[in-house]
Amino acid sequence: MSELIQSQIIRRDVRRQLLCTVSSLAFAVTLCAPAQAAHETDHPTVWIELGAQLERVQENEEPFLPPFLRTGSPRPFETISSAAIQRPPRYTFGGEGKITFMPEGSDWSLVAAVRYGRSNSAKHKHQQTVEVRPSGKALKSDNPWYVNLTNFGDTASSHKQSQIIADFMVGRDVGLGLWGGSAATVDFGVRFAQFTSGSTAVLRDKPDTFIERIPQAPTAFFPSWHKYQTNAHNHSFYGFDEVKRSFSGIGPTLSLNGSQTLAGNIDEDGLSFDWGVNAAVLFGRQKVKGSHKTSGIYMGNFAAPPISRYTKPTKFITRSRSVTVPNLGGFAGLSLRYTNAKVSLGYRADFFFGAMDGGIDARKAANQSFHGPFATIALGL
Numbered sequence: 500m501s502e503l504i505q506s507q508i509i510r511r512d513v514r515r516q517l518l519c520t521v522s523s524l525a526f527a528v529t530l531c532a533p534a535q536a537a538h539e540t541d542h543p544t545v546w547i548e549l550g551a552q553l554e555r556v557q558e559n560e561e562p563f564l565p566p567f568l569r570t571g572s573p574r575p576f577e578t579i580s581s582a583a584i585q586r587p588p589r590y591t592f593g594g595e596g597k598i599t600f601m602p603e604g605s606d607w608s609l610v611a612a613v614r615y616g617r618s619n620s621a622k623h624k625h626q627q628t629v630e631v632r633p634s635g636k637a638l639k640s641d642n643p644w645y646v647n648l649t650n651f652g653d654t655a656s657s658h659k660q661s662q663i664i665a666d667f668m669v670g671r672d673v674g675l676g677l678w679g680g681s682a683a684t685v686d687f688g689v690r691f692a693q694f695t696s697g698s699t700a701v702l703r704d705k706p707d708t709f710i711e712r713i714p715q716a717p718t719a720f721f722p723s724w725h726k727y728q729t730n731a732h733n734h735s736f737y738g739f740d741e742v743k744r745s746f747s748g749i750g751p752t753l754s755l756n757g758s759q760t761l762a763g764n765i766d767e768d769g770l771s772f773d774w775g776v777n778a779a780v781l782f783g784r785q786k787v788k789g790s791h792k793t794s795g796i797y798m799g800n801f802a803a804p805p806i807s808r809y810t811k812p813t814k815f816i817t818r819s820r821s822v823t824v825p826n827l828g829g830f831a832g833l834s835l836r837y838t839n840a841k842v843s844l845g846y847r848a849d850f851f852f853g854a855m856d857g858g859i860d861a862r863k864a865a866n867q868s869f870h871g872p873f874a875t876i877a878l879g880l
Contacts, residue, residue: 542838542879543601543839543879543880544600544601544602544603544880545598545599545600545601545879545880546597546598546599546601546841546877546878546879546880547596547597547598547877547878547880548595548596548597548598548599548841548875548876548877548878549594549595549596549597549875549876549877550594550595550596550843550873550874550875550876551592551593551594551595551873551874552592552593552594552595552614552616552847552871552872552873552874553590553591553592553871553872553873554590554591554592554593554616554847554869554870554871555589555590555869555870555871556587556588556589556590556591556618556660556867556868556869557866557867557868558587558696558855558857558865558866558867558868559857559863559865559866560587560696560698560744560855560857560865561857561858561859561863562581562582562585562586562700563585563700563702563738563740563742563791563859564581564582565702565736565738565791565793566793567704567706567734567736567738567793567795568581568702568704574650574652574706575628575650576626576627576628576650576651576652576706577626577652578626579624579626581652581654581700581702584622584624584654584656585622585654585656585658585698585700587620587658587660587696587698588618588619588620588658588660590618590871591616591617591618591660591661591662591869592616592617592618593614593615593616593617593662594614594615595612595613595614595615595873595875596612596613597610597611597612597613597875597877598610598611598612606671606672607669607670607671607672608669608670608671608672608684608686609668609669609670610666610667610668610669610670610686610688611665611666611667611668612665612666612668613663613664613665613666614662614663614664614665615661615662615663616661616662616869617659617660617661617662618658618659618660618661619657619658619659620657620658620659621655621656621657621658622654622655622656622657623653623654623655623656624653624654624655625651625652625653626651626652626653627649627650627651627652628649628650628651629647629648629649630647630648630649630650648708648709648710648731649705649708650705650706650707650708650733651703651704651705652702652703652704652705652706653702653703653704654700654701654702655700655701656698656699656700656701657698657699658696658697658698659696659697659698660694660695660696660697661694661695661696662692662693662694662695662867662869663691663692663693664690664691664692664849665690665691665692666686666688666689666690666691666752667688667689668686668687668688668689668752668754669686669687669688670684670685670686670687671684671685672684673685681757681758681759681760682757682758683755683756683757683758684755684756684757685753685754685755686752686753686754686755686756687751687752687753687754688751688752689749689750689751689752690749690750690751690752690779690781690826691747691748691749692746692747692748692749692781692783692824692826692851692854693745693746693747693748694744694745694746694851694854694855694867695743695744695745696743696744696745696855697741697742697743697744698740698741698742699739699740699741700738700739700740700741701738701739702736702737702738702739703735703736703737704734704735704736704737704738705733705734705735705736706734706736707733707734708731708732708733709731709732709733710731710732732797732798732799732806733797733798734795734796734797734798735795735796735798736793736794736795736796737793737794737795738791738792738793738794739791739792739793740789740790740791740859741789741790741791742787742788742789742791742816742859743786743787743788743789744785744786744787744855744856744857745785745786746783746784746785746786746822746824746851746854746855746867747783747784748781748782748783748784748822748824748854749781749782749783750779750780750781750782750783751779751780752777752778752779752826753777753778753779754775754776754777754778755775755776755777756773756774756775757773757774757775758771758772758773758774758834759771759772759773759774761833763836768836768837768838769836770833770834770835770836771833771834771836772831772832772833772834773830773831773832773833773834773843773845774829774830774831774832775829775830775831776828776829777826777827777828777829777849778825778826778827778828779825779826780823780824780825780826781823781824781825781826781851781854782821782822782823782824783821783822783824784819784820784821784822785819785820785822785854785855785856786818786819786820786856787816787817787818787819787856787858787862788816788817788818789815789816789859790813790814790815790816791813791814791816791859792810792811792812792813792814793810793811794808794809794810794811795808795809795810796808814860816859816860818856818862820856820862822853822854824851824852824853824854825851825852825853826849826850826851826852827849827850827852828847828848828849828850829847829848830845830846830847830848830873831845831846832844832845832846832873833845838879839878839879839880840876840877840878840879841875841876841877841879842874842875842876842877843873843874843875843876843877844872844873844874845872845873846870846871846872846873847869847870847871847872847873848868848869848870849868849869849870850866850867850868851866851867851868852866853865853866854866854867855867
């Protein structure tokens with residue numbers, strides 16, 4: 500009887516211990532579940548990225564070189580050519596923005612990004628030489644007469660340009676799986692690009708002042724001691740050019756972006772190496788609109804009327820053409836990551852083949868490329 504009572508007591512103690520153990524586990528799970536859920540929801544679903552870039556621009560716009568600059572005659576006063584003075588600015592400065600939405604528990608993402616840059620420049624270069632030449636010699640004196648000959652070239656130019664590149668894409672996390680702590684996404688969508696430029700050039704040129712010494716016979720006005728009559732001659736030229744160019748296009752784009760952790764964890768704080776490549780085909784239209792004119796005068800001595808002159812009528816330029824523009828690009832850089840923030844520094848390049856019409860009187864296909872450093876700051880929400 501006592502053994503039966505003792506066994507019942509033991510079973511009650513075991514049930515009580517089991518109940519306490521289960522209750523303790525349930526309570527622990529209840530406490531841990533919110534913490535785990537909070538940890539899972541710590542990762543942002545929306546990233547907002549802002550930045551700036553300094554980009555080197557390479558384009559092949561034709562400078563305005565009227566016929567009087569292409570005579571082949573030496574121009575000793577010219578140390579910098581008019582074509583070099585008319586060169587567009589080499590750098591643009593701008594900003595960029597990007598919004599990425601990553602739904603919770605999904606490998607897909609939505610991306611909207613835009614980059615903008617612009618530059619302005621104005622140049623003016625006056626180049627001249629002054630040469631002193633003897634114009635003749637008097638019979639009554641050994642002192643020669645001298646004439647100052649001034650030749651010059653003057654070029655004033657201005658240039659402005661801007662570019663907008665916008666992407667709207669859907670991405671998927673593919674994960675390369677080649678190294679520990681690596682990640683990669685493939686993005687595909689639509690790219691829009693618009694490039695505009697405008698330039699003016701004003702040229703003034705007096706390249707060939709010279710003197711002509713004509714022997715004189717004695718007259719009442721020119722006595723015998725006056726040996727020569729001196730005439731100065733020169734050409735004087737003027738040219739003006741104004742051109743506006745543009746390209747607008749849209750088309751499919753595909754990019755592959757990756758990140759390799761160098762220190763820390765891919766999902767937490769750390770330092771990573773970021774890279775990316777992109778390709779697109781843009782269908783659009785390039786336009787050119789402008790005008791130019793030139794004039795010239797051949798001057799004789801003193802205040803005499805011009806010996807000859809010419810003025811070419813203003814020539815108006817209007818062209819428009821549908822084009823298909825391939826686009827290739829890429830970037831590489833470093834990122835310092837935090838749970839809800841990221842700071843990135845890198846170098847980026849984009850090449851648009853045949854995007855612009857760089858000619859003046861005739862079409863000239865010109866590539867448009869941008870490459871340079873960038874810096875961005877991203878915040879996660």
